[in-house]
Amino acid sequence: MKRMKKALERVAETGFFLCAAAAVLALALIVVFLVAKGVPAASKIGLWPFISGTVWQPSAEKFGIAPMIAASLLSTLGAAVAGGLIGLACALLLAEVAPRALAGMMRPLIHLLAGIPSVVYGFFGLMAVVPLITQWFGGTGNSLLAVIVILSAMILPTMVSLAETALRAVPAAYREGSLALGATKMQTMLRVTLPAAKSGVLNAFVLSTGRAIGETMAVILVAGNRAALPSSILDPVRPLTANIALELSYASGLHEEALYLTGVVLLLFIVGINIASHLALRGGKGGR
Amino acid sequence: MRKILDALGYILLWLCGALSIAFLAVILIYVLSRGIPGVNWQFLSTVYKPGLGLTGIRQIIWGTLGIAGLTLAIAVPVGVFAAIYMAEYAKRGRVLTAIRFCVESLAGIPSILYGLFGYTFFVMQCAFGFSLLSSALTLAIMVLPVIIRATEEALFTVPVSYREGSLALGAGKLTTLMRVVLPSAVPGILSAIILSMGRVMGETAAVYYTAGTMAKAPQTVFSSTRSLAVHLYLLVKEGLGAGEAFATATVLIVIIVGLNALASWIARRMSQRFTGGAKT
Numbered sequence: 001m002k003r004m005k006k007a008l009e010r011v012a013e014t015g016f017f018l019c020a021a022a023a024v025l026a027l028a029l030i031v032v033f034l035v036a037k038g039v040p041a042a043s044k045i046g047l048w049p050f051i052s053g054t055v056w057q058p059s060a061e062k063f064g065i066a067p068m069i070a071a072s073l074l075s076t077l078g079a080a081v082a083g084g085l086i087g088l089a090c091a092l093l094l095a096e097v098a099p100r101a102l103a104g105m106m107r108p109l110i111h112l113l114a115g116i117p118s119v120v121y122g123f124f125g126l127m128a129v130v131p132l133i134t135q136w137f138g139g140t141g142n143s144l145l146a147v148i149v150i151l152s153a154m155i156l157p158t159m160v161s162l163a164e165t166a167l168r169a170v171p172a173a174y175r176e177g178s179l180a181l182g183a184t185k186m187q188t189m190l191r192v193t194l195p196a197a198k199s200g201v202l203n204a205f206v207l208s209t210g211r212a213i214g215e216t217m218a219v220i221l222v223a224g225n226r227a228a229l230p231s232s233i234l235d236p237v238r239p240l241t242a243n244i245a246l247e248l249s250y251a252s253g254l255h256e257e258a259l260y261l262t263g264v265v266l267l268l269f270i271v272g273i274n275i276a277s278h279l280a281l282r283g284g285k286g287g288r
Numbered sequence: 289m290r291k292i293l294d295a296l297g298y299i300l301l302w303l304c305g306a307l308s309i310a311f312l313a314v315i316l317i318y319v320l321s322r323g324i325p326g327v328n329w330q331f332l333s334t335v336y337k338p339g340l341g342l343t344g345i346r347q348i349i350w351g352t353l354g355i356a357g358l359t360l361a362i363a364v365p366v367g368v369f370a371a372i373y374m375a376e377y378a379k380r381g382r383v384l385t386a387i388r389f390c391v392e393s394l395a396g397i398p399s400i401l402y403g404l405f406g407y408t409f410f411v412m413q414c415a416f417g418f419s420l421l422s423s424a425l426t427l428a429i430m431v432l433p434v435i436i437r438a439t440e441e442a443l444f445t446v447p448v449s450y451r452e453g454s455l456a457l458g459a460g461k462l463t464t465l466m467r468v469v470l471p472s473a474v475p476g477i478l479s480a481i482i483l484s485m486g487r488v489m490g491e492t493a494a495v496y497y498t499a500g501t502m503a504k505a506p507q508t509v510f511s512s513t514r515s516l517a518v519h520l521y522l523l524v525k526e527g528l529g530a531g532e533a534f535a536t537a538t539v540l541i542v543i544i545v546g547l548n549a550l551a552s553w554i555a556r557r558m559s560q561r562f563t564g565g566a567k568t
Contacts, residue, residue, distance in 0.1 A: 023432055030401070245497075
């Protein structure tokens, strides 16, 4: 009886371990498959011509993704600045300024934004934001600007909740010290609390960036998807994610491999963002 | 001077706060006000055959439920057991760090790359085709980090005294885990499951490239099917009818917002349970 029990314990532990190992295996499979499918394209097209080429014409076997990289970086940067700063201001408001009851009402509403599916954001963007851009600035409306607006709204909740957590983690003594020295509440907030929460806030920016650069369906619907370098914020763009999603269904041969290589480039950006996030958090710990 | 600057600062903060709430209000009002008139029993209960003038979403609701159900059936046991290993068995060290790193990385991968992987691996390599199974397996990997993290956190909040009490009564580690620790963590796990369900139902890119777009209720795990989110995407992308698109978006929003509210309600209940209702 006792031996049975011991055996059962061991079987259970092994079972639990295997499930945890499944997460490792899944990640390994994803990376290996994407890279293995993308590498042939890298050797046929050449990695540098692929990344720096400005012409994407699958029918003519011309595969350059510089316009897509530019579109992804510009839209992500724009959203991180616009959505990130509004989100940060919102977090300051919720954590430091707003009365508790009001903050308690605003918080769930902002969380609600996070729950809305990305395709709904895209749909709303196409129906409401795009025509507005045409009306105000002319052009087709499907543009870098439309992408930035939609992505800003999408990263807002992530930014607000992460930044607020970081701000709330700052010890009250910091604020009290500053106030006791005669600083106003606003000065304390900007000069003491915000710098003290720097690493967490920075991490919030980085993670929001990750969400923006990986967004696909919302972006496709409003971006215009023209594979050319944008010369103005009103030009249609095609980010990396859109490039994959738009053409995968009918691509074959080298064209398909080029799409996988696009995926690998996107993966590299994500890895870079994750490293930046780790550095942001570690930088904060070293500083205290 | 100082006072003016301070006042300006406050105005700016309140403006940003108002802007965020306004954005939410505009999206919801815009979509719901146009969508609600189109949501009626006929819309929900008829099939989608645009050639015959039928634009209902019954089969698409079944498809969505099928995908979400099978995904969770795969992801929940694996995720919960993985979290049990990480929280209760693994010793601090390289193995745990490596597992945690992988879970974190999985959480950061964009959904289109899950779609790309699912298409390559499950649809083509494993020859499952565009199917419920391919889709559920892909999405299961996608929500695994959500379930693992939430379960781990729920396990950590179970007081040590519970375990000690059970062990002191002579129960083994596994018995303690299954009879004492896990039941106490159920609300946390449940809330993670509901959140994952919302995430799966709202997902488009990864479903599009693994389940296909067949507007039919799945008969077997190998049938291609279509989720509400994919349906909305196709309606919008192909310009097949704004009325149905608004109605579909409304149904999608109501389901997901409802699920999220349920999840946070359960999470709040749980935190009250261990703190005895005390506010922290």
